[in-house]
Amino acid sequence: MSKQMSHLDDIPSTPGKFKMEKSPFVHNRLRWHSSLAKLTFWSFIFLGLILIFFFRSPSSNPLPQDPSRRSLRTYNWGGPAWEKRVRSSARVRSHNGISVLVTGAAGFVGTHVSAALKRRGDGVLGLDNFNDYYDPSLKRARQALLERSGVFIVEGDINDSALLRKLFEVVAFTHVMHLAAQAGVRYAMENPGSYVHSNIAGLVSLLEVCKSANPQPAIVWASSSSVYGLNTKVPFSEKDRTDQPASLYAATKKAGEEIAHTYNHIYGLSLTGLRFFTVYGPWGRPDMAYFFFTRDILKGKSIPIFEAANHGTVARDFTYIDDIVKGCLAALDTAEKSTGSGGKKKGPAQLRVYNLGNTSPVPVSDLVSILERLLKVNAKRDIMKLPRNGDVQFTHANISLAQRELGYKPSTDLQTGLKKFVRWYLSYYNGGKKAAG
Numbered sequence: 001m002s003k004q005m006s007h008l009d010d011i012p013s014t015p016g017k018f019k020m021e022k023s024p025f026v027h028n029r030l031r032w033h034s035s036l037a038k039l040t041f042w043s044f045i046f047l048g049l050i051l052i053f054f055f056r057s058p059s060s061n062p063l064p065q066d067p068s069r070r071s072l073r074t075y076n077w078g079g080p081a082w083e084k085r086v087r088s089s090a091r092v093r094s095h096n097g098i099s100v101l102v103t104g105a106a107g108f109v110g111t112h113v114s115a116a117l118k119r120r121g122d123g124v125l126g127l128d129n130f131n132d133y134y135d136p137s138l139k140r141a142r143q144a145l146l147e148r149s150g151v152f153i154v155e156g157d158i159n160d161s162a163l164l165r166k167l168f169e170v171v172a173f174t175h176v177m178h179l180a181a182q183a184g185v186r187y188a189m190e191n192p193g194s195y196v197h198s199n200i201a202g203l204v205s206l207l208e209v210c211k212s213a214n215p216q217p218a219i220v221w222a223s224s225s226s227v228y229g230l231n232t233k234v235p236f237s238e239k240d241r242t243d244q245p246a247s248l249y250a251a252t253k254k255a256g257e258e259i260a261h262t263y264n265h266i267y268g269l270s271l272t273g274l275r276f277f278t279v280y281g282p283w284g285r286p287d288m289a290y291f292f293f294t295r296d297i298l299k300g301k302s303i304p305i306f307e308a309a310n311h312g313t314v315a316r317d318f319t320y321i322d323d324i325v326k327g328c329l330a331a332l333d334t335a336e337k338s339t340g341s342g343g344k345k346k347g348p349a350q351l352r353v354y355n356l357g358n359t360s361p362v363p364v365s366d367l368v369s370i371l372e373r374l375l376k377v378n379a380k381r382d383i384m385k386l387p388r389n390g391d392v393q394f395t396h397a398n399i400s401l402a403q404r405e406l407g408y409k410p411s412t413d414l415q416t417g418l419k420k421f422v423r424w425y426l427s428y429y430n431g432g433k434k435a436a437g
């Protein structure tokens with residue numbers, strides 16, 4: 001940079017000043033031409049550097065502002081060796097096993113579900129775009145974990161229809177576990193486009209390819225407890241209204257449920273939406289409160305704890321990851337086949353929605369007390385008004401439908417689940433001497 005500046009400094013500021021040189025006119029012209037050439041040359045270099053910096057550098061902000069940056073990324077896929085890996089990962093190794101494409105496989109729930117399916121002998125192929133919504137090194141660590149158990153994660157975006165079509169050409173997936181999404185309720189105000197890109201456009205892109213696949217797979221996908229929005233009747237039942245979302249995140253998940261209805265109705269796709277309630281546990285998401293509270297309590301930083309009007313309690317039906325995994329597997333196992341083929345519906349197909357919660361909401365302040373005991377550190381509590389940017393005051397799942405039809409029975413209370421999370425957290429970050437991002 002300073003070198004370029006010195007070249008720029010060599011150029012006189014006005015041509016008039018230039019003519020005042022003592023050297024003869026011709027010599028001056030030659031000097032002028034060579035200086036112009038140098039200026040042009042360095043300008044190109046400078047521009048080139050700016051462009052390289054723009055496209056290559058990771059954002060200094062951990063949460064990128066421009067969702068389209070993600071779709072600008074190109075991924076390498078294809079070729080005989082790649083296809084061999086895809087086939088081998090998706091190969092069913094148990095009697096009556098299923099072959100599942102897991103989108104968002106390097107994500108929190110995706111990693112746990114992929115590992116569980118692989119353990120019981122199902123074929124599993126992962127797909128993930130490894131975006132930098134939160135520390136991608138955590139996603140890479142999850143990928144390494146899955147690789148050791150024989151799950152290959154294809155690097156790509158669900159909006160890449162050509163890639164999705166290729167995957168279905170190589171493997172006749174019986175099921176899709178669709179967990180790729182832009183998560184987080186508060187971040188939706190910062191980067192609304194990323195929610196539309198992943199949760200709406202991405203879902204449609206995936207369903208388009210599924211509807212044309214032959215055979216069509218059955219699809220189980222992640223909806224959210226946030227679809228209950230501003231409802232006040234508790235516990236939340238699947239029969240309750242879901243037309244008052246409090247965040248764009250919730251609105252895109254609600255839209256997903258309507259889109260699922262459409263693809264089920266027109267093309268005979270078998271679709272099951274799972275409304276997850278604040279899932280937590282080892283290998284979790286650093287953008288979630290229990291995770292960054294742990295990091296900040298350990299650092300001695302104060303943590304913002306939300307409180308509703310008139311000191312009202314804010315509570316969540318925190319649900320442990322192992323319970324969620326059981327619910328996901330049960331949803332896959334009870335999913336009926338899609339009925340269409342070649343993009344045409346042949347008959348009515350299954351369309352389901354289930355709450356997967358814990359049925360025992362815990363105030364956020366109690367969550368902090370449990371963390372204090374487990375970490376043996378007092379938290380610096382900064383009590384704040386619940387922001388009006390997507391948060392709802394409480395969630396509480398009625399799980400009787402999932403209990404009846406999926407045999408879903410959560411068995412981990414928050415104290416037990418957080419103990420397992422803290423053990424993982426300390427060994428992952430302190431064992432490896434990493435700093436939590």
Ligand SMILES: O=C(O)[C@H]1O[C@H](OP(=O)(O)OP(=O)(O)OC[C@H]2O[C@@H](n3ccc(=O)[nH]c3=O)[C@H](O)[C@@H]2O)[C@H](O)[C@@H](O)[C@H]1O
Binds near residue numbers: 277287364
């Ligand atoms: O069930 C879902 O469908 C969603 O669950 C999760 O959302 P939430 O339940 O909002 O989780 P999370 O942010 O961990 O806040 C937990 C609690 O801490 C409170 N909270 C939060 C932040 C803070 O700074 N202070 C605070 O008190 C906050 O008010 C809340 O009461 C997923 O992130 C989301 O992707 C989606 O899957």
